[in-house]
Amino acid sequence: MQTNRELIKIFHGPQHPGITGNMSVELDLLGETIKEAKTHVGYLHRGFEKLIERRTIIQAFTIVCRICVPEPDPNEENFARAIENLAGIEISQKAKYIRTMVLEMARLASLMLWMGGQSGSIGLGTIGQWSIYDRDLILDLFEELTGGRVYHMYIYPGGVRRELPIGFLDKLSQLLDHLEKRLPLYDNVFFENSTFKKRAIGVGVVNKDEALKNGYVGQVLRGCGIKRDVRRDNPYLVYDNLDFEIPTFEGCDVYARAMVRRQEIRESIKILRQIVEQMPTDGKIMQKIPKHRKFKIPKDDTFVSVESARGEYGFYMAGDGSEKIRRMQVKGPSLIHGFTLLEKLLIDEELSNVALIMNSLGICPPEIER
Amino acid sequence: MISSLKKYYEIEKKRDTLFKTHIEKEELLKTIDFITINSNFMTLSQIACADWIEDEVFTLNYILTTDRRDKNLMIEVNIPRVDSKLPTLLNIFPQSEVMERDLHEMYGIDFIGNSTLYDFVLEDWKEIPPLRREFDTLEYVNKHFNFRIGREDNRDVKVEIKRRRAEAKRLKNANK
Amino acid sequence: MKDIDIKGVISPFSAIAKLFEQPNTICYPAEKKSVPKGYRGFHTNTLTSCIGCANCQDVCMNNAIDMIPIEEDKNPKNSSGCIPRIDYGRCCWCSLCTDVCPPSSLKLEEDCIFATDDSNNFLYMPKDK
Numbered sequence: 001m002q003t004n005r006e007l008i009k010i011f012h013g014p015q016h017p018g019i020t021g022n023m024s025v026e027l028d029l030l031g032e033t034i035k036e037a038k039t040h041v042g043y044l045h046r047g048f049e050k051l052i053e054r055r056t057i058i059q060a061f062t063i064v065c066r067i068c069v070p071e072p073d074p075n076e077e078n079f080a081r082a083i084e085n086l087a088g089i090e091i092s093q094k095a096k097y098i099r100t101m102v103l104e105m106a107r108l109a110s111l112m113l114w115m116g117g118q119s120g121s122i123g124l125g126t127i128g129q130w131s132i133y134d135r136d137l138i139l140d141l142f143e144e145l146t147g148g149r150v151y152h153m154y155i156y157p158g159g160v161r162r163e164l165p166i167g168f169l170d171k172l173s174q175l176l177d178h179l180e181k182r183l184p185l186y187d188n189v190f191f192e193n194s195t196f197k198k199r200a201i202g203v204g205v206v207n208k209d210e211a212l213k214n215g216y217v218g219q220v221l222r223g224c225g226i227k228r229d230v231r232r233d234n235p236y237l238v239y240d241n242l243d244f245e246i247p248t249f250e251g252c253d254v255y256a257r258a259m260v261r262r263q264e265i266r267e268s269i270k271i272l273r274q275i276v277e278q279m280p281t282d283g284k285i286m287q288k289i290p291k292h293r294k295f296k297i298p299k300d301d302t303f304v305s306v307e308s309a310r311g312e313y314g315f316y317m318a319g320d321g322s323e324k325i326r327r328m329q330v331k332g333p334s335l336i337h338g339f340t341l342l343e344k345l346l347i348d349e350e351l352s353n354v355a356l357i358m359n360s361l362g363i364c365p366p367e368i369e370r
Numbered sequence: 371m372i373s374s375l376k377k378y379y380e381i382e383k384k385r386d387t388l389f390k391t392h393i394e395k396e397e398l399l400k401t402i403d404f405i406t407i408n409s410n411f412m413t414l415s416q417i418a419c420a421d422w423i424e425d426e427v428f429t430l431n432y433i434l435t436t437d438r439r440d441k442n443l444m445i446e447v448n449i450p451r452v453d454s455k456l457p458t459l460l461n462i463f464p465q466s467e468v469m470e471r472d473l474h475e476m477y478g479i480d481f482i483g484n485s486t487l488y489d490f491v492l493e494d495w496k497e498i499p500p501l502r503r504e505f506d507t508l509e510y511v512n513k514h515f516n517f518r519i520g521r522e523d524n525r526d527v528k529v530e531i532k533r534r535r536a537e538a539k540r541l542k543n544a545n546k
Numbered sequence: 547m548k549d550i551d552i553k554g555v556i557s558p559f560s561a562i563a564k565l566f567e568q569p570n571t572i573c574y575p576a577e578k579k580s581v582p583k584g585y586r587g588f589h590t591n592t593l594t595s596c597i598g599c600a601n602c603q604d605v606c607m608n609n610a611i612d613m614i615p616i617e618e619d620k621n622p623k624n625s626s627g628c629i630p631r632i633d634y635g636r637c638c639w640c641s642l643c644t645d646v647c648p649p650s651s652l653k654l655e656e657d658c659i660f661a662t663d664d665s666n667n668f669l670y671m672p673k674d675k
Contacts, residue, residue, distance in 0.1 A: 042491040049476075050500060050507055059607035062640035085385065126561060133570050147586040147654075153640050162584070189561050194554030212437050215413050215465040233440040234387055292605060292646075301420070303388060303433055303442055312439070316418035316431065327420035339468040369491045520669055521633065524612035527600035530626040 005030060012354050014043050020117055020358060021069070021365035023338070029351060037346040039339050041369045048370045049328060056323045057083060057157065058292040065151045067330055068367045070113050073106040074308040075315075076155040079328070081236065081304045082317040083157040086297045093238075094283030095159040100237045101172075101275045102145075102154060103306070108179070108268050109138045110309035111261055114362065118258060119190050121355040122199050127190050134182060137175055144168065159286035169276050176269050183265070191262055200255035204345050204357040208252055216341060217333045218311020219264075220361060223257035225250045230307035241278070244271050254360040264309075296323050310334065310362035332367030372441075375409055381443075390444040398447055399457050402432065406462065410436040411443050414463040419473050423503040426451050428477060432459075449479070451502075458483040476501040586639045587658040589632055589672035595651035598626040602643035602652055610636035611643065612669075634660070634668040 013024030022043040028036040048067055052060045064079045065072035077099060084091065112135040116128035139149040144165055146152040154161050190196060206216070208224040221228050229246045231239040247263035249256040289295060297319035305314040311333030320326040338361075345357055372389060375381060379391045379401070393401050406412050411434040418431045432445040449456060458481040459466040468490070470481040475490045478499040489495075498505055572579055581587075593616070603611040613628035630643075630652065644652050652672065662668075 042489070042493055045491045047500070047507075050505075054507070055607050058642065059605065062607060062638065062642060143585060144582040147584050147641070148639070165582075165584070185560075188557040192554050193558050194551040195558075197551065197554060213412055213463070215415065215463065228439050230439065233438055301431070301444075302384065303416070303418075303431075303444060312415075314416055314433075316416060316433070318420045318429075320422075326422075327418075329416070329418045331416040331418075335468060336465045340465050518635070518666065520666055521612050523614050525615060525626075525628055527598060527603070527613050527626045527628055530598075530613075530615070530628055534625065534627055 007035060011040075012351075016355065017120065020363055023363070023365040023368070025342070025346070025354060025358075027346070027351070027354070032351045034346050034349050034351065034354075037343045039342060041338070041365055044366050045369045049330070052325055052328050054324070056292045057295050057297070057325065060325060060328075061156060062153050065153055067370050068308075068332065068364060069150075070364060071106050071110040071309055072151055073103050073155065074306045074313045075330075076152070077103060077237075077306050078304050078313065078315040079317075080155050080157045081306075082302055082315050082328075083297065085302045085304065086300055086317065086319050087157075087295075089158055089287055089289065091159050091287060092283045092285070094280045095285050096237045097275055097279050098160050098164065098285065099155055100239065100242075101272065101279075102142075102152070102160075103237075104268050104272050104275070105138055105142065107309045108265065108272075109135045111265050111268070112138070114261060114309070114359070115186065115190065118356075118359045119196075121359045122196060124190065124193070124196070127186065130182070130185065134179060137178070141168075141171060141175060144171075156286065158289045159284070161286070163285055164279075169279060172272065173276055176272055179265075179269060187262075191258065196258075197255060199353075199356065200253065200258060200360075201251070202253055203349070203353055204254045204360055206252045206341070206345070214340065215336050216311075217336075218307075218362065219257045219260045220311070220337060220341070222246065222248045222260045224252040230305055230312050234305070236304075236306065238275075242271055242274050254356060257360050293323055296321060297325070301327075308333065310364060311337075313367075330367065330370050332364065334361075334363045334365070334368050337361045338363040338365070338368055375405065378404070384444075387441045388444070389441065390446060392446045395447050395449050395456060398432075398445075399459075401445065402434075402459065402462060405434065405443070405445075410438070411441075412437050413439075414459065414466055414469075415442065417466065417469045417473060419477055419479070421451070421477070421501065421503045423451070428454055428479065430456070430473075430479075454479040456481055460484050475499065478502065581656045581658075583656065585656045585658070586641050586654045587656045588654065588660070588670070589630075589643075590653050590655050590675040591629065591672035592651040592653075593620040593629065593674045595649040596621060596624060596629055597649055597651075598624040598628045599648060600626070600628070600630075601646045601648065602630050605642050605646045606637075607640075607642070608636040608638060610634075631669055631671050634670050 007028045007030055010027055010029060011024050012027055014022045024040045026038045026040060027034050051063060061079060064075050067075050112131040116131045119127035142152060143149050145168060146154040206220055206224055211221055211224055211226060225248050227246050227248050232246055244267045247260050249259045299319060299321045301318035303314060303316050305312050313333060314331045316329040317325060318327040341361060346354060372381060381389050381391045384390055413435045415435045416433045420429045422429060427448040428451055430447045434443045456479060458470060460483060467484060467486055470484050471487055471490045473479050474481060474487045475492060476499055600613050603613055610633045611630045614631050615627050616629050641654055644654055
């Protein structure tokens, strides 16, 4: 008897508990094996690049942070640095240290959110409850520093917006002590869990030889043993004064990327402790910049990038001599990972591994379609 | 490495790790092939496009990075705003597929050789490509959406100041 | 015989210890969390200092602020006779309006809870404080 098996088409998303945002993958299935995958985005398009063209620089600074939802601060830093490059503004050492501190705290918060997502995708709901609580403590500190929990609007072209509150650095040290005490718990239940190892080892294997040419960034490269990080290769702010390691892991699969992120949490805590010790006590936090309708940038263009929790995040910016920006183009790490890499990795995979691979690559739909 | 490329192209140093060169659009594929083979700039990081409507050109910047990811090179190309065409880089860099799709939808640039130029973000879009400068978002919003009532009592402050000054002067003259 | 990862099988059970700990949730609204000073909540406007210059309306990038005429003059220096009213359907709480206010009369307080059953009710007049 011959069974007639034909391909079934399903949409994985845009509403699915294992997905890191709103995007869908159109899958052609033969039984439970995927034969073809196509990514669809467009559920979160808010049109930031067109909105910026009608607003002056200071007005545009307030909406730039909303481009990426889990980690808004790299957007603000890129925007501020591009404006400072074009307008020729130098910021003080104290402002640089405060900005580095904010970026590292945002990286920790984003990695906590990743842990909840990755463990949820294999069915381990407990880790999500714990890591969201730890992230909440980081957001409490942000609330005290900047006035808002998720969208800070704090890194301003010219410096930062507010002074550090009194006793803030002590509270930060206490939080880092608390986080270090919680890390063995995550190790016992998640990273050393034999179920996770069985699900993750050998799944989502990236081809190491073409990884650099195809433009992959972040943990996808570091999980293949290739040590690349913007903070070390093309340093910005005060990263060349700080002592930290770039973790790598061989294996190129989901497990290797999870191990890299586990080590990055520890490195971030180490960097924050050094910043607390080295923070300058005097210095201006904000340079004098013109009023908002008189702040003009010359006709020139530039490209800046930072290392976010998911990889290299780049901005291209062009000014035209007026008080409005001519063009700001955003390129997040998920643009390449979400299309080229995901469609390649999903071929011949099981249906239940789709959410696992998407969380492991760190795909964040808001930054693909801004 | 930059000094060896300077023999063939005019390279401007914008910052310590950022360089820029300008080429004609007919030499695009040849230049990218040459630079990726004869130097360390082997990855395409971004294709950025800006609309200069007053000069009637689109300026595209192909941003290449080294394998150590420590330097960036911007290759600038100008193409006309009407009937814009460029060859695709799909055969050299697979990541250019989705970047060219994005630019095709937002600016209307045709990349010859790329067969995946369908909808990226917008669905059933019937107007002109939205990031072009002639697309007026305020006019589109006024045509298609209704604003909520309740804010009609907004006053123009400059008009109010003039009106009150004129009123005060009139009262002063009347009292005299 | 296959290698059994004994540590990987036993160690997740250490999570059972959490059964005997106090939960971290706050029982809202019986208990309330303390909001730090400087939180960007609702607007307040000191009417005896407001000069009606509309700098806040000019800088607001969402066009959320309307200048409406005031019934009785609280500040003789208010040359236009208008005070700001904010549309909370459009405001994004960026506090640029408080940064550019020349007499610093427009400020943000820590209160942030507002509920209404009429969706047209979001035009908010800042409290006079």
